Amino acid sequence: MRPEILYQLFSPVNRLTGIGPRLAALIEKLAGPxxxxxxxxxxxxxxxxxxxxxxxxxYIDRMIVVALHVEHHLPSRxxxxxxxxxxxxxxxxxxxxxxxxxxxYLRQQLPENSERVVxxxxxxxxxxxxxxxxxxxxTPEDAGEIPLFEAVYPLTAGLTNATxxxxxxxxxxxxxxxPEWQDTALLKRExxxxxxxxxxxxxxxxxxxxxxxDASPRARLAYDELLANQLxxxxxxxxxxxxxxxxxxxxxxxxxxxRAALPYKLTGAxxxxxxxxxxxxxxxxRMLRLLQGDxxxxxxxxxxxxxxxxxxxxxxxxxxxxxxxxxxxxxxxIAPLAEQAGLSCQIITGRLKGRKRTEILEQLESGAxxxxxxxxxxxxxxxxxxxxxxxxxxxxxRFGVHQRxxxxxxxxxxxxxxxxxxxxxxxxxxxxxLTAYGDMDISLITEKPPGRKPVDxxxxxxxxxxxxxxxLARKLAAGxxxxxxxxxxxxxxxxxxxxxEERFEMLQHLYxxxxxxxxxxxxxxEKDETMRRxxxxxxSILVATTVIEVGVDVPEATVMIIEHAxxxxxxxxxxxxxxxxxxxxxxxxxxxxxxxLGQTQKARLAxxxxxxxxxxxxxxxxxxxxxxxxxxxxxxxxPEFRLADLQAHSRLLAMARDDARLILEKDPELKSRxxxxxxxxLYLFERDAAIRYLSG
Ligand code: ADP
Ligand code: MG
Numbered sequence: 001m002r003p004e005i006l007y008q009l010f011s012p013v014n015r016l017t018g019i020g021p022r023l024a025a026l027i028e029k030l031a032g033p034x035x036x037x038x039x040x041x042x043x044x045x046x047x048x049x050x051x052x053x054x055x056x057x058x059y060i061d062r063m064i065v066v067a068l069h070v071e072h073h074l075p076s077r078x079x080x081x082x083x084x085x086x087x088x089x090x091x092x093x094x095x096x097x098x099x100x101x102x103x104x105y106l107r108q109q110l111p112e113n114s115e116r117v118v119x120x121x122x123x124x125x126x127x128x129x130x131x132x133x134x135x136x137x138x139t140p141e142d143a144g145e146i147p148l149f150e151a152v153y154p155l156t157a158g159l160t161n162a163t164x165x166x167x168x169x170x171x172x173x174x175x176x177x178x179p180e181w182q183d184t185a186l187l188k189r190e191x192x193x194x195x196x197x198x199x200x201x202x203x204x205x206x207x208x209x210x211x212x213x214d215a216s217p218r219a220r221l222a223y224d225e226l227l228a229n230q231l232x233x234x235x236x237x238x239x240x241x242x243x244x245x246x247x248x249x250x251x252x253x254x255x256x257x258x259r260a261a262l263p264y265k266l267t268g269a270x271x272x273x274x275x276x277x278x279x280x281x282x283x284x285x286r287m288l289r290l291l292q293g294d295x296x297x298x299x300x301x302x303x304x305x306x307x308x309x310x311x312x313x314x315x316x317x318x319x320x321x322x323x324x325x326x327x328x329x330x331x332x333x334i335a336p337l338a339e340q341a342g343l344s345c346q347i348i349t350g351r352l353k354g355r356k357r358t359e360i361l362e363q364l365e366s367g368a369x370x371x372x373x374x375x376x377x378x379x380x381x382x383x384x385x386x387x388x389x390x391x392x393x394x395x396x397x398r399f400g401v402h403q404r405x406x407x408x409x410x411x412x413x414x415x416x417x418x419x420x421x422x423x424x425x426x427x428x429x430x431x432x433x434l435t436a437y438g439d440m441d442i443s444l445i446t447e448k449p450p451g452r453k454p455v456d457x458x459x460x461x462x463x464x465x466x467x468x469x470x471x472l473a474r475k476l477a478a479g480x481x482x483x484x485x486x487x488x489x490x491x492x493x494x495x496x497x498x499x500x501e502e503r504f505e506m507l508q509h510l511y512x513x514x515x516x517x518x519x520x521x522x523x524x525x526e527k528d529e530t531m532r533r534x535x536x537x538x539x540s541i542l543v544a545t546t547v548i549e550v551g552v553d554v555p556e557a558t559v560m561i562i563e564h565a566x567x568x569x570x571x572x573x574x575x576x577x578x579x580x581x582x583x584x585x586x587x588x589x590x591x592x593x594x595x596x597l598g599q600t601q602k603a604r605l606a607x608x609x610x611x612x613x614x615x616x617x618x619x620x621x622x623x624x625x626x627x628x629x630x631x632x633x634x635x636x637x638x639p640e641f642r643l644a645d646l647q648a649h650s651r652l653l654a655m656a657r658d659d660a661r662l663i664l665e666k667d668p669e670l671k672s673r674x675x676x677x678x679x680x681x682l683y684l685f686e687r688d689a690a691i692r693y694l695s696g
Pocket of ligand 1: 264266267270293295296450
């Protein structure tokens with residue numbers, strides 16, 4: 001339950017005067033639905049005005065506030081000519097110029113023979129002083145209302161700065177006096193003001209330096225946000241660890257059989273990761289570990305061996321993938337090896353129905369199944385394990401903290417204790433990993449299996465698309481397979497599909513029925529069927545939207561073509577590229593871009609050409625684009641930050657992590673006075689879910 005003191009902040013923005021349903025909808029898109037979202041929406045610019053009493057060429061191009069006498073109006077004679085108002089400042093003439101000015105309105109604002117105070121940028125035009133579109137016009141009595149410092153807010157089409165100024169004049173005085181949750185010594189050391197003062201100052205910048213991320217009010221607010229994030233993760237972590245884990249220790253009998261059946265040896269990095277995982281499983285606390293490894297680094301076999309250990313220890317294991325195709329692929333990779341080692345392995349997906357499903361569920365509940373592969377379908381209530389010891393979640397960035405918890409609750413008698421291993425192929429920069437997975441221990445696979453050849457990556461202008469398409473004939477003749485990924489259209493899946501269909505038709509024209517099409521609007525069965533035909537080689541060119549993005553393994557695929565590569569995230573491009581060159585044949589990746597490219601876009605494509613190191617690419621991407629865009633936070637389950645900038649505030653993040661640990665060490669239930677204030681902080685940043693892990 002949200003504390004009452006925060007009710008006003010969490011009411012919808014349209015309760016503010018001047019914000020009706022139309023503006024509220026625009027604000028919701030830009031900032032969020034509630035007043036608190038406006039509170040966090042800080043200015044990113046500033047207009048500074050100088051009060052002047054007479055005009056001088058020294059003031060040209062500066063923002064001034066000046067008292068003037070209005071002489072006469074010169075309405076425009078045709079539509080293109082501006083409306084001019086002749087005024088005088090002392091003895092100097094000054095013209096106010098309006099394009100598309102409405103006469104009636106202007107005569108009312110600036111009547112002839114009246115005194116007014118106006119503000120705007122002073123210009124010189126044909127040797128005379130001029131202000132075009134004054135930004136404020138006031139009577140001498142109201143002149144004090146023209147601010148000398150005016151915050152400029154990030155805007156979107158349809159919203160004006162005035163809306164935000166008017167809103168902030170309303171909500172700032174209403175900010176509640178919240179108890180201080182930060183340590184007094186820290187505030188002193190960093191020279192940070194209190195929460196309310198920080199917000200008031202952040203909304204009233206008076207110099208460029210005040211807009212800096214390191215300006216003390218802004219740094220304080222960023223720290224608040226980071227602390228809320230780290231505190232929430234630490235609470236989850238403690239909750240997970242509090243439940244005693246099981247000691248899952250193998251005797252090597254299954255593991256050795258699987259190793260013997262593998263056509264290759266584990267790499268050093270795989271060995272190392274497996275050793276960390278099995279040591280964690282054997283310990284008496286519960287495992288909550290992230291296994292990070294670039295595409296193709298060989299995570300699946302590490303997962304299988306960990307599951308083998310869980311089975312040796314007398315329990316069951318499951319592995320969950322984000323899509324049907326991936327679950328099937330895991331099953332195909334895992335089941336034969338598992339069965340050779342004498343284990344029973346099954347698969348449960350949303351499509352499994354009827355008798356077959358009932359049968360598998362019974363086997364799962366009786367313990368006849370050792371390893372189960374599945375999708376989200378594993379969360380279903382009637383999926384009951386005999387004794388689940390290890391849960392593995394693949395491609396974590398499609399899932400969130402809540403799913404981690406839900407799956408681990410599938411343990412015996414609904415009690416906890418299940419060891420959890422999360423695998424991700426999306427290299428996550430250290431800073432981000434801390435905010436998203438701060439609750440987990442991390443293992444890295446930093447090396448790829450031997451024999452992988454680098455993928456020849458080239459950026460090519462889109463205008464050469466036809467040539468590229470025709471050039472594929474050679475590859476096809478050599479029996480190679482090709483992915484053709486179509487542009488990502490953020491706003492609409494329909495447009496994605498249209499683009500893919502158009503490309504499909506063009507390629508079909510060239511290569512007939514060797515071309516297949518796969519996109520998000522097809523039925524799962526249709527997708528699988530097309531995927532299957534591509535895997536078996538019945539079709540050789542697969543035109544796709546990004547549904548193939550994650551994890552699909554077709555060793556014969558050698559060419560990856562990505563249209564409008566500039567629209568994709570770097571991490572995503574890297575993932576896509578990782579789909580080719582897996583089978584020993586050298587791979588090619590063609591990044592087709594629409595010119596002209598911006599500086600950042602150019603730099604991003606260059607990184608991709610230079611490097612195949614997913615971690616380096618991710619770090620660079622973070623540097624170039626910022627965290628929010630990196631993985632598409634909304635879909636990724638990664639937290640979004642309103643005030644903190646993970647790049648600029650990495651020092652604060654590390655501080656917040658230590659702080660959170662210390663706080664909960666001393667006050668695990670947040671029961672002290674500071675603890676109570678920290679609970680408010682968690683609500684303020686909508687980390688409410690974590691509060692459930694506090695008893696009382
Ligand atoms: P990812 O980490 O992307 O999930 P996979 O587990 O799918 O990678 O492995 C990619 C490919 O590498 C698979 O075909 C797998 O059989 C192969 N592989 C895994 N480990 C090794 C190894 N140590 N030596 C050679 N090939 C390996
Ligand atoms: Mg994989």
